[in-house]
Amino acid sequence: MDLSPPRHLKARKKPRQTRAMSTVDAIFEATIQVLIGEGTHRLTTTRVAERAGVSVGTMYQYFPHKQALLYALNERYLDRLAERVEKACLAQHGKSTKEMIEALVTTYWEAKTERSDVTRALYSSAVELDNEALIEAFARRMDAATIAMLQSAPTANYSDIDLVNVTLLSVIFGTVRNVFERNLPAPEQIAIRKQLIVMCLAYLDMSGG
Amino acid sequence: MDLSPPRHLKARKKPRQTRAMSTVDAIFEATIQVLIGEGTHRLTTTRVAERAGVSVGTMYQYFPHKQALLYALNERYLDRLAERVEKACLAQHGKSTKEMIEALVTTYWEAKTERSDVTRALYSSAVELDNEALIEAFARRMDAATIAMLQSAPTANYSDIDLVNVTLLSVIFGTVRNVFERNLPAPEQIAIRKQLIVMCLAYLDMSGG
Amino acid sequence: MDLSPPRHLKARKKPRQTRAMSTVDAIFEATIQVLIGEGTHRLTTTRVAERAGVSVGTMYQYFPHKQALLYALNERYLDRLAERVEKACLAQHGKSTKEMIEALVTTYWEAKTERSDVTRALYSSAVELDNEALIEAFARRMDAATIAMLQSAPTANYSDIDLVNVTLLSVIFGTVRNVFERNLPAPEQIAIRKQLIVMCLAYLDMSGG
Amino acid sequence: MDLSPPRHLKARKKPRQTRAMSTVDAIFEATIQVLIGEGTHRLTTTRVAERAGVSVGTMYQYFPHKQALLYALNERYLDRLAERVEKACLAQHGKSTKEMIEALVTTYWEAKTERSDVTRALYSSAVELDNEALIEAFARRMDAATIAMLQSAPTANYSDIDLVNVTLLSVIFGTVRNVFERNLPAPEQIAIRKQLIVMCLAYLDMSGG
DNA sequence: GATGAATGAGTCTTCATTCAT
DNA sequence: GATGAATGAAGACTCATTCAT
Numbered sequence: 001m002d003l004s005p006p007r008h009l010k011a012r013k014k015p016r017q018t019r020a021m022s023t024v025d026a027i028f029e030a031t032i033q034v035l036i037g038e039g040t041h042r043l044t045t046t047r048v049a050e051r052a053g054v055s056v057g058t059m060y061q062y063f064p065h066k067q068a069l070l071y072a073l074n075e076r077y078l079d080r081l082a083e084r085v086e087k088a089c090l091a092q093h094g095k096s097t098k099e100m101i102e103a104l105v106t107t108y109w110e111a112k113t114e115r116s117d118v119t120r121a122l123y124s125s126a127v128e129l130d131n132e133a134l135i136e137a138f139a140r141r142m143d144a145a146t147i148a149m150l151q152s153a154p155t156a157n158y159s160d161i162d163l164v165n166v167t168l169l170s171v172i173f174g175t176v177r178n179v180f181e182r183n184l185p186a187p188e189q190i191a192i193r194k195q196l197i198v199m200c201l202a203y204l205d206m207s208g209g
Numbered sequence: 210m211d212l213s214p215p216r217h218l219k220a221r222k223k224p225r226q227t228r229a230m231s232t233v234d235a236i237f238e239a240t241i242q243v244l245i246g247e248g249t250h251r252l253t254t255t256r257v258a259e260r261a262g263v264s265v266g267t268m269y270q271y272f273p274h275k276q277a278l279l280y281a282l283n284e285r286y287l288d289r290l291a292e293r294v295e296k297a298c299l300a301q302h303g304k305s306t307k308e309m310i311e312a313l314v315t316t317y318w319e320a321k322t323e324r325s326d327v328t329r330a331l332y333s334s335a336v337e338l339d340n341e342a343l344i345e346a347f348a349r350r351m352d353a354a355t356i357a358m359l360q361s362a363p364t365a366n367y368s369d370i371d372l373v374n375v376t377l378l379s380v381i382f383g384t385v386r387n388v389f390e391r392n393l394p395a396p397e398q399i400a401i402r403k404q405l406i407v408m409c410l411a412y413l414d415m416s417g418g
Numbered sequence: 419m420d421l422s423p424p425r426h427l428k429a430r431k432k433p434r435q436t437r438a439m440s441t442v443d444a445i446f447e448a449t450i451q452v453l454i455g456e457g458t459h460r461l462t463t464t465r466v467a468e469r470a471g472v473s474v475g476t477m478y479q480y481f482p483h484k485q486a487l488l489y490a491l492n493e494r495y496l497d498r499l500a501e502r503v504e505k506a507c508l509a510q511h512g513k514s515t516k517e518m519i520e521a522l523v524t525t526y527w528e529a530k531t532e533r534s535d536v537t538r539a540l541y542s543s544a545v546e547l548d549n550e551a552l553i554e555a556f557a558r559r560m561d562a563a564t565i566a567m568l569q570s571a572p573t574a575n576y577s578d579i580d581l582v583n584v585t586l587l588s589v590i591f592g593t594v595r596n597v598f599e600r601n602l603p604a605p606e607q608i609a610i611r612k613q614l615i616v617m618c619l620a621y622l623d624m625s626g627g
Numbered sequence: 628m629d630l631s632p633p634r635h636l637k638a639r640k641k642p643r644q645t646r647a648m649s650t651v652d653a654i655f656e657a658t659i660q661v662l663i664g665e666g667t668h669r670l671t672t673t674r675v676a677e678r679a680g681v682s683v684g685t686m687y688q689y690f691p692h693k694q695a696l697l698y699a700l701n702e703r704y705l706d707r708l709a710e711r712v713e714k715a716c717l718a719q720h721g722k723s724t725k726e727m728i729e730a731l732v733t734t735y736w737e738a739k740t741e742r743s744d745v746t747r748a749l750y751s752s753a754v755e756l757d758n759e760a761l762i763e764a765f766a767r768r769m770d771a772a773t774i775a776m777l778q779s780a781p782t783a784n785y786s787d788i789d790l791v792n793v794t795l796l797s798v799i800f801g802t803v804r805n806v807f808e809r810n811l812p813a814p815e816q817i818a819i820r821k822q823l824i825v826m827c828l829a830y831l832d833m834s835g836g
Numbered sequence: 837g838a839t840g841a842a843t844g845a846g847t848c849t850t851c852a853t854t855c856a857t
Numbered sequence: 858g859a860t861g862a863a864t865g866a867a868g869a870c871t872c873a874t875t876c877a878t
Contacts, residue, residue, distance in 0.1 A: 682863060684862090
């Protein structure tokens with residue numbers, strides 16, 4: 001499987017100088033703002049540029065086309081998300097499985113929920129984007145981080161850690177998205193989150209965790 | 210909460226005659242085909258009409274605008290899906306919780322997977338569509354069907370069936386979507402499905418199921 | 419000058435039976451209503467038919483196309499207007515010029531003003547309509563009626579009645595339209611109307627009236 | 628009364644550079660040409676752009692929509708007309724009422740008549756355009772210009788100059804339009820124009836002029 | 837005769853992308 | 858390097874008119 005990003009989606013240049021960095025950041029930020037404020041179907045290059053305070057021409061210096069911008073935006077987002085979860089996982093090394101699951105679910109859930117408008121904006125920006133490679137790369141980082149964490153538990157004794165882990169992550173990530181999309185009231189969301197932890201623990205308990 | 214569809218998304222006329230029925234069906238089918246074959250961003254009213262073998266004008270006689278078409282398409286899809294799951298649930302009334310979960314997970318999973326291109330097409334068509342009402346209605350039907358089923362198990366003794374049930378459905382539906390989106394190889398998908406059943410059963414076992 | 423209506427604008431059939439008459443009337447009425455309620459740019463054959471309570475097909479039985487409908491509508495309107503003015507003129511035969519002018523101005527003014535929405539609708543419907551023949555025919559009827567009236571005054575002694583008359587009518591008709599279009603407040607309109615009468619009388623006084 | 632133009636009818640940008648100026652002028656000219664050559668119902672944005680030698684996109688950079696273009700066109704036209712009449716009025720300050728009226732009627736008449744196709748085109752373009760504000764602004768400029776002129780006559784002694792003036796203008800402007808629309812032969816038009824002057828003078832004579 | 841579904845050319849408008857300044 | 862005016866293909870939607878039932 002080829003995990004490098006599709007060639008045509010690569011950004012034109014990796015900005016090194018501070019000025020370029022902040023320009024790119026401004027563009028990213030503007031993209032999100034437009035997405036939130038106007039929706040995908042009104043996300044135009046002109047509008048983004050305007051909001052970012054640069055000219056379209058400049059924008060095209062950094063991103064050869066709209067798709068590349070969205071791709072990079074998602075890349076950045078997943079990168080930060082992965083980093084955040086990795087840190088949380090690392091912090092749980094050696095602790096009990098219970099603590100691990102609580103930390104994992106909570107971290108991911110909060111990351112997705114605390115700025116729900118942003119999350120929603122990014123979901124919608126990803127449609128029709130050939131971002132399989134990104135998803136896959138993200139999944140691998142997550143797999144590595146959570147497997148390492150789970151194995152480090154004192155009582156860990158998994159017979160098929162890969163399967164258990166991929167199940168666990170699919171369940172957690174999937175549930176969060178589902179709850180998110182149903183737009184349930186906050187208290188109910190919290191209740192479900194607790195139940196999700198319970199369920200995962202019950203599962204790990206019988207799987208060698 | 211108002212569950213009726215947003216006024217502006219209503220279809221223009223409910224076709225009564227056979228001819229009209231088949232025309233509408235042809236339009237739905239064409240929409241899906243275009244979605245699959247060309248993607249959301251190439252889903253144009255002209256293309257759909259052409260593929261359906263009717264004129265744009267005719268299409269606009271049945272659907273006041275593109276959004277209404279997509280809305281109706283999603284409505285039809287969720288309707289069929291709900292019906293299918295409801296039937297499966299009914300068939301398990303009185304059986305063991307294990308059989309119930311196996312049937313529920315399998316039915317939903319297969320419904321989503323057997324025509325994965327169609328499922329994908331519909332997911333993408335729903336973006337930027339004000340379909341909260343549809344999702345909500347679907348959720349209610351599912352809730353009712355699965356709660357009734359779970360309660361009918363000989364050993365059923367749930368203290369908070371609503372919470373248990375909403376958790377269960379969020380987990381199942383969410384996981385299916387997540388696995389679906391990661392596009393994992395078939396054998397791995399099957400393995401995860403089995404694990405999912407195991408996990409749900411473990412959860413219900415400790416929740417009164 | 420050819421005063422018969424442009425061939426292509428002729429109505430398809432002259433309805434003789436009562437049923438047909440009322441249908442045509444309903445269509446005329448509907449046209450005006452749509453014009454008033456939605457404006458020229460939303461005046462569609464379908465909408466008119468719907469409002470008239472007939473099918474488009476039926477409408478096309480009476481009017482071979484939209485233009486013919488609008489032509490006929492204007493014809494009817496001008497006909498009635500002409501008739502009304504003619505009657506008023508006839509009623510003044512033999513009276514003083516002052517009474518004549520008062521009657522003429524008042525009659526025309528009121529005919530145009532009492533249903534200003536209808537008047538406005540008809541003005542707008544006439545744009546881009548080849549209705550020169552109608553205008554001309556109307557003008558001739560008016561000319562005949564007012565000349566006959568003016569000549570019948572006891573003191574009448576015009577050296578060029580044709581010129582005086584065409585001037586008079588142009589001034590009266592034009593002024594009404596101008597005031598109408600400026601949409602001046604009612605009291606001001608009334609004041610101007612009085613002044614107009616004064617002005618016309620001053621003119622006739624020095625022209626042999 | 629709010630006389631600023633309806634917000635949605637404002638032009639998108641006020642062109643500053645020479646290039647932009649000429650582009651806008653070309654668009655205006657093209658609009659008139661299309662109007663004259665094809666009529667209102669064939670006045671399409673594409674046709675105008677084509678005739679102006681620019682792309683539709685460019686046109687939309689200057690005018691946010693078709694209505695705005697027509698609005699601006701009428702604005703420009705009325706502006707020039709007002710300016711022309713104002714100049715003529717100023718030139719008559721201090722002269723006799725007779726000279727004033729002759730100048731006023733002649734100037735207005737000629738402005739409307741010398742390019743009758745353009746005048747006609749603009750009349751038809753204004754239908755269904757929310758141009759009340761324009762009309763009103765034009766009326767005010769005219770009022771100011773003619774009142775000032777009339778008052779400056781040596782013999783001026785009006786008891787109600789406002790009423791006299793509004794009557795005068797309504798009569799003159801209305802008559803011109805009426806004669807214009809009846810499309811009378813040139814000699815007759817000239818004769819009526821003379822009569823109009825006579826009539827206005829007779830009126831002013833008895834009103835304090 | 838009446839109906840109204842079907843047609844499809846024709847409208848307005850948007851927006852990714854380029855390139856002269 | 859930056860800018861933003863210009864491009865024009867493409868999209869959503871309308872509506873006069875026809876004709877099978």
